Amino acid sequence: MQFPRCFLGGIAMVFAGVFAPLGAGETPALTYDNFESPQRCTACHKEIVQEWRQSLMAQAYTHPWDEQEYFKLALPHALKDAKVAEVKAGCIGCHSPLAFLTGDIPPQRVAAGTRANEGVSCDVCHSITGTTEEEPFNFSYITEVDGSKTGRYPDAKSSRHGIKVTEFLGSPKLCAICHDEQSPYGAWVKETYREWKAGPYAKEGVRCQDCHMYHAPGKAALGGKERPRVARHTFHGSHTPSKLAGSVDLALYADRTTAEPGEDIVVRAVLFNGKTGHYIPSGSTEERMLWLEVTAAGPDAAARVIPVEPKGFPGEEYTIADGSILAYQDMGAIMEIENFKGISRDGDVPKGCRIFRRPFFDPQGRMTICQWNTVKNTAIDYRIGPRETKIERYAIAVPTDAAAGELTVRARLLYSQIPTSLGRFLQLPAEESAPITVNEAVIVIAIEK
Numbered sequence: 371m372q373f374p375r376c377f378l379g380g381i382a383m384v385f386a387g388v389f390a391p392l393g394a395g396e397t398p399a400l401t402y403d404n405f406e407s408p409q410r411c412t413a414c415h416k417e418i419v420q421e422w423r424q425s426l427m428a429q430a431y432t433h434p435w436d437e438q439e440y441f442k443l444a445l446p447h448a449l450k451d452a453k454v455a456e457v458k459a460g461c462i463g464c465h466s467p468l469a470f471l472t473g474d475i476p477p478q479r480v481a482a483g484t485r486a487n488e489g490v491s492c493d494v495c496h497s498i499t500g501t502t503e504e505e506p507f508n509f510s511y512i513t514e515v516d517g518s519k520t521g522r523y524p525d526a527k528s529s530r531h532g533i534k535v536t537e538f539l540g541s542p543k544l545c546a547i548c549h550d551e552q553s554p555y556g557a558w559v560k561e562t563y564r565e566w567k568a569g570p571y572a573k574e575g576v577r578c579q580d581c582h583m584y585h586a587p588g589k590a591a592l593g594g595k596e597r598p599r600v601a602r603h604t605f606h607g608s609h610t611p612s613k614l615a616g617s618v619d620l621a622l623y624a625d626r627t628t629a630e631p632g633e634d635i636v637v638r639a640v641l642f643n644g645k646t647g648h649y650i651p652s653g654s655t656e657e658r659m660l661w662l663e664v665t666a667a668g669p670d671a672a673a674r675v676i677p678v679e680p681k682g683f684p685g686e687e688y689t690i691a692d693g694s695i696l697a698y699q700d701m702g703a704i705m706e707i708e709n710f711k712g713i714s715r716d717g718d719v720p721k722g723c724r725i726f727r728r729p730f731f732d733p734q735g736r737m738t739i740c741q742w743n744t745v746k747n748t749a750i751d752y753r754i755g756p757r758e759t760k761i762e763r764y765a766i767a768v769p770t771d772a773a774a775g776e777l778t779v780r781a782r783l784l785y786s787q788i789p790t791s792l793g794r795f796l797q798l799p800a801e802e803s804a805p806i807t808v809n810e811a812v813i814v815i816a817i818e819k
């Protein structure tokens with residue numbers, strides 16, 4: 371187990387050549403004035419600025435759930451538990467790199483309107499020239515702050531700023547700096563890059579940039595050259611329903627086309643992750659759920675949820691929904707709530723549904739959504755890997771008094787950023803936990819008497 375490199379992260383090179391590593395308690399050499407705000411790029415990069423503003427990376431500090439988690443949970447926890455003290459600055463290293471690099475820790479709340487609100491801005495990515503790690507994680511960026519922007523076109527010229535061509539800009543390692551994270555306990559609590567690296571897309575040379583930044587003919591700047599593949603800055607992910615939709619194929623098969631009352635029908639649901647370059651869910655897997663809801667409705671009966679058939683692997687109980695089970699008890703001590711028993715583990719996911727997830731466990735062995743308080747998260751991993759297929763089985767008993775007609779079996783694959791129970795507990799906007807449809811399938815069986 372490697373000690374997390376939180377405080378080795380964020381090395382800044384000021385005015386090309388002067389090396390200024392940031393140490394704990396040291397006065398940083400940089401101020402916000404060393405970085406330009408995205409507003410200043412609008413005149414010439416209008417569309418790129420518009421795209422970026424709508425992306426989650428522009429909201430990495432201001433997005434309501436991020437603000438709540440930092441100020442209600444992580445910061446108070448860091449101030450009372452020495453083991454996790456480093457996250458006071460650590461969260462900010464990825465969510466507001468300018469605040470981190472300028473030593474504005476903790477930054478002011480969002481309402482104060484400081485430049486911490488800029489999140490992962492243009493100048494963050496376009497100042498990074500490398501990483502201190504072979505395989506990056508935990509904001510291990512090396513930034514060169516000299517007014518010029520990193521780019522990929524040797525023939526690009528701008529009257530407004532210098533351009534330095536770096537291969538690093540086009541490398542998935544740039545993304546790994548923030549998309550892979552190790553907890554203070556050494557657990558890999560985000561590993562989208564490592565999942566990608568071990569999967570088929572890395573071998574085929576398909577980068578993060580190829581799936582999350584679309585490329586199209588046009589100009590990258592007003593006054594720039596016409597180019598065949600300009601990189602657009604949409605960065606769509608799970609917060610964009612159209613990106614999520616259809617990312618997993620879903621097909622249903624029944625072992626018969628007709629059935630009689632009293633018979634059992636066996637239905638198989640086949641799920642194929644053909645579009646994500648990593649597991650689904652990926653990223654903040656401590657709180658993400660993907661679940662399959664299978665219902666059956668007869669000609670004379672309302673739709674009822676059919677529970678998945680267990681496969682019998684260790685820890686499987688965490689992957690079968692049961693809203694009555696309590697979890698996330700560590701929030702009680704952090705938020706100083708006496709006799710806190712926890713909140714529903716699975717929120718409103720109907721009982722018996724298969725959940726594709728990876729549970730995280732705190733030092734007391736309880737399930738947690740506090741990724742920084744995670745000791746273990748590898749024992750149970752029932753997510754769907756890139757190009758992996760998973761098959762689930764359902765047994766449907768046709769009632770002995772069923773009327774003749776059609777039995778409709780419907781499968782819905784749904785996704786949520788956080789359990790509804792957590793959204794209500796922390797009073798987050800409803801859209802943070804609202805289920806998003808990934809796919810649907812229907813199969814009809816004739817009931818004959």
Ligand code: HEC
Pocket residue numbers: 406407408410411412413414415492493496519520521522523524525526527528529530531533535589590591592593594595597
């Ligand atoms: C006065 C106009 C202007 C402004 C303002 C401006 N740029 Fe540019 N920028 C350009 C031009 C022109 C190019 C060259 C485009 C080309 O040739 O394709 C360019 C290119 C770039 C490139 C790509 C270089 C490459 O080789 O890939 C980056 C990155 C960039 N600018 C970032 C920024 C950022 C960040 C800001 C705001 C802080 C900004 N620019 C403000 C005009 C501008």
Ligand code: HEC
Pocket residue numbers: 408411415418419420422423427490491492493494495496521522539540541544579580583590591599600601603
């Ligand atoms: C999360 C990191 C990130 C952020 C934030 C970001 N960029 Fe980029 N930018 C990139 C990457 C990566 C590329 C090159 C893409 C590739 O290799 O296909 C790029 C390319 C560019 C280019 C050249 C276009 C091309 O075809 O390569 C311009 C211009 C640019 N960015 C401007 C901006 C501006 C302006 C902003 C802020 C509104 C911004 N970038 C924010 C990562 C970022």
Ligand code: HEC
Pocket residue numbers: 426427429430431433436463464465467490494495542544545546547548549578579582605606607608609610
């Ligand atoms: C400086 C840190 C940093 C770098 C570098 C970075 N990201 Fe991010 N990224 C973040 C943070 C923080 C979030 C989460 C924002 C939130 O949910 O508040 C995020 C979110 C995202 C999302 C999620 C969008 C969604 O809808 O859920 C995508 C996709 C993404 N980044 C792609 C990339 C790609 C591709 C690269 C490399 C070209 C990259 N990022 C580089 C910090 C970074």
Ligand code: HEC
Pocket residue numbers: 542545546549562563564566571576577578579581582606607608613614617645646647648649650651652653654658
């Ligand atoms: C083959 C295309 C592909 C590649 C390559 C790819 N992604 Fe994705 N990614 C997707 C799709 C599709 C989604 C939406 C479904 C989902 O949320 O998993 C997604 C979702 C995400 C999310 C949101 C995850 C969540 O559940 O909150 C992040 C963050 C992300 N990608 C980052 C990356 C990074 C970083 C890389 C490179 C290491 C990368 N992606 C490579 C296709 C790709």
Ligand code: HEC
Pocket residue numbers: 435436437439440444457460461462463464465507508509547548549550551552607652653654655742787788
């Ligand atoms: C190594 C970089 C890194 C560190 C350190 C980090 N984060 Fe994040 N965080 C990310 C990225 C990247 C995502 C987006 C992943 C995804 O889309 O699934 C994210 C997502 C989140 C989300 C989820 C947003 C959503 O829409 O569901 C919250 C909340 C959050 N982070 C808070 C924190 C807090 C609090 C800390 C400190 C304890 C922290 N982060 C530390 C990179 C980081």
